[in-house]
Amino acid sequence: MIGYVPGHSPLHRAHPYTTLALAxxxxxxxxxxxxxxxxxxxxxxxxxxxxxxxxxxxxARPALLLSLPIWVLLFVLHGLLGAEPRMVVGPVSLSxxxxxxxxxxxxxxxxxxxxxxxxxxxxxxxxxxxxxxxGGVPFGRTFLLASTLTxxxxxxxxxxxxxxxxxxxxxxxxxxxVARLRALGPLTLPLVLGALAEVDEQVxxxxxxxxxxxxxxxxxxxxxxxxxxxxxxxxxxxLVVAAYAxxxxxxxx
Amino acid sequence: xxATSAPAADERDLRVTLRDLVLVRLGVAINLVIGxxxxxxxxxVYLDSVGTILVASLVGPRAAIVAGLxxxxxxxxxxxxxxxxxxxxxxxxxxxxxxxxxxxxxFRRLATAVPAGVGMGFVAASCSAPISYFLFGGxxxxxxxxxxxxxxxxxxxxxxxxxxxxxSTDLLDKAIACALVSLLLRSLPRTLAARxxxxxx
Numbered sequence: 001m002i003g004y005v006p007g008h009s010p011l012h013r014a015h016p017y018t019t020l021a022l023a024x025x026x027x028x029x030x031x032x033x034x035x036x037x038x039x040x041x042x043x044x045x046x047x048x049x050x051x052x053x054x055x056x057x058x059x060a061r062p063a064l065l066l067s068l069p070i071w072v073l074l075f076v077l078h079g080l081l082g083a084e085p086r087m088v089v090g091p092v093s094l095s096x097x098x099x100x101x102x103x104x105x106x107x108x109x110x111x112x113x114x115x116x117x118x119x120x121x122x123x124x125x126x127x128x129x130x131x132x133x134x135g136g137v138p139f140g141r142t143f144l145l146a147s148t149l150t151x152x153x154x155x156x157x158x159x160x161x162x163x164x165x166x167x168x169x170x171x172x173x174x175x176x177x178v179a180r181l182r183a184l185g186p187l188t189l190p191l192v193l194g195a196l197a198e199v200d201e202q203v204x205x206x207x208x209x210x211x212x213x214x215x216x217x218x219x220x221x222x223x224x225x226x227x228x229x230x231x232x233x234x235x236x237x238x239l240v241v242a243a244y245a246x247x248x249x250x251x252x253x
Numbered sequence: 254x255x256a257t258s259a260p261a262a263d264e265r266d267l268r269v270t271l272r273d274l275v276l277v278r279l280g281v282a283i284n285l286v287i288g289x290x291x292x293x294x295x296x297x298v299y300l301d302s303v304g305t306i307l308v309a310s311l312v313g314p315r316a317a318i319v320a321g322l323x324x325x326x327x328x329x330x331x332x333x334x335x336x337x338x339x340x341x342x343x344x345x346x347x348x349x350x351x352x353x354x355x356x357x358x359x360f361r362r363l364a365t366a367v368p369a370g371v372g373m374g375f376v377a378a379s380c381s382a383p384i385s386y387f388l389f390g391g392x393x394x395x396x397x398x399x400x401x402x403x404x405x406x407x408x409x410x411x412x413x414x415x416x417x418x419x420x421s422t423d424l425l426d427k428a429i430a431c432a433l434v435s436l437l438l439r440s441l442p443r444t445l446a447a448r449x450x451x452x453x454x
Contacts, residue, residue, distance in 0.1 A: 002331075002332075002333040027335065027338065031339075031388060062333050063333075066332075066333050066334055070336075070392055070393075073392045073398050073402065074390065074392050076402055077390070077391060077392055077398070077401065077402050077405055077411075078390060081402070081405045081406060101390055102390070105389060105390040105392065108336075108388075108389075109336045109389070112335050112336045113333065113334065113335055113336060115335075116329070116333075116335035117333055117335075120330065120333070140270070140274050143274060143278075144274065144277060144278060144281070144319070144323050145323070145326075145327070147278060148278050148281045148282060148323065148327060149327065149330075151278065151282055152282055152285060152286065152331075155282045155283075155285075155286045156286055156289060159286050159289050159290055160289070163290070163293055173293055173294055173295075174295075177296070177297075180294040180295065180296055181294075181296065181429065183294055184290070184291075184294065184296075184429075184433060185433070185436055187290045187293075187294075188287065188290060188303075188433060188437070189436070189437060189440055191283075191286070191290075192283060192307070192437055193437070193440060193441065193442075193445070195279050195282070195283075196279070196441070196445060197445060199272065199275050199276060199279065199448075200272075200448065202275045203271050203272045203275050206271050206274075206275070207271055211271060212270065212271045
């Protein structure tokens with residue numbers, strides 16, 4: 001399952017920006033790392049991060065499911081079809097530099113996915129919106145993130161209804177690629193034109209709720225932030241900058 | 254200027270901002286939902302930038318960039334595949350290109366929208382291929398990677414295989430996306446089209 005899992009772990013109690021900063025540092029660190037040992041240290045860090053959030057089980061399974069197809073493709077593209085020199089393992093001839101590269105790339109993707117799935121499992125959307133509001137983030141940005149997620153199921157349902165209605169009217173979804181491309185119009189036009197026709201109504205509704213006000217909003221229940229958490233976020237920033245400085249220094253050398 | 258006209262102008266500005274916001278949200282939703290229709294039709298394309306191109310045509314580049322970036326973030330949140338976040342740069346490029354194409358009126362006719370889409374595909378692939386090659390070694394777990402693997406198996410160097418796969422898929426994808434947006438804009442009822450001043454430019 002992908003999404004927020006309620007809990008009382010240190011990550012659940014932390015300020016949402018701290019958890020997101022940890023996941024962001026994992027992402028940036030993963031792209032800075034170029035050796036298998038560095039990348040796999042980050043995978044270990046991501047696992048510790050997930051365990052600290054009590055989300056190892058909730059995050060590790062989807063992370064593995066998402067990473068598995070990438071691992072298979074990496075094995076084929078780099079391990080089997082990679083450059084010389086090669087080593088023979090049973091009946092298979094593998095590229096030595098290709099396997100090393102696959103380990104770096106696969107580990108990188110696993111660390112990123114595991115880190116962000118943990119953040120997703122431990123950061124409550126409500127607390128994030130409250131933190132953004134308390135931090136003075138303009139209404140538009142919080143509205144975009146929060147409300148788009150709420151209209152998506154409605155749009156998906158509408159798309160499914162249009163699909164069924166057009167099929168009832170005789171639209172065929174199969175056939176040649178050209179025939180299927182022709183079916184795109186009858187399915188997309190009603191969905192988009194219907195949604196566009198509702199735009200003004202939604203603007204009026206938002207305006208009536210004071211959404212357009214430029215005044216700073218007051219968060220009802222802002223998550224507490226502490227000096228130590230702010231310091232941790234700054235340390236993470238310094239670590240990421242240092243990792244890239246080290247990477248480029250090594251590339252020059 | 255009279256005392257009453259200033260608040261009226263402020264109010265109009267405010268309405269435009271809220272309207273842009275609602276349209277951006279719509280663009281993001283289209284980007285994320287259109288995959289459902291594409292999957293039902295079993296088409297070998299993504300069309301995940303139709304909403305961005307539409308917002309660029311109806312509102313402008315800034316709103317389209319916001320729509321593109323938000324789509325990329327929400328797509329990562331919904332699918333769990335956060336490793337695709339670096340491809341957000343491609344959405345920015347698409348938004349800027351689409352706004353320029355709309356400004357030139359290229360979406361008014363299918364005959365100009367399709368070549369504009371091919372150009373967009375070329376620009377998008379020029380951004381996505383280096384990201385795919387340098388950050389992910391050509392593996393992004395999409396249909397593009399299957400094309401890359403086939404080309405690599407046929408003996409093409411990895412860089413060439415990644416570039417060829419990106420260009421072939423992006424040219425087709427963006428040409429269809431631009432044709433679809435052109436069709437949408439031409440199908441807008443006159444009363445609805447009149448609400449979007451950017452269309453008249």
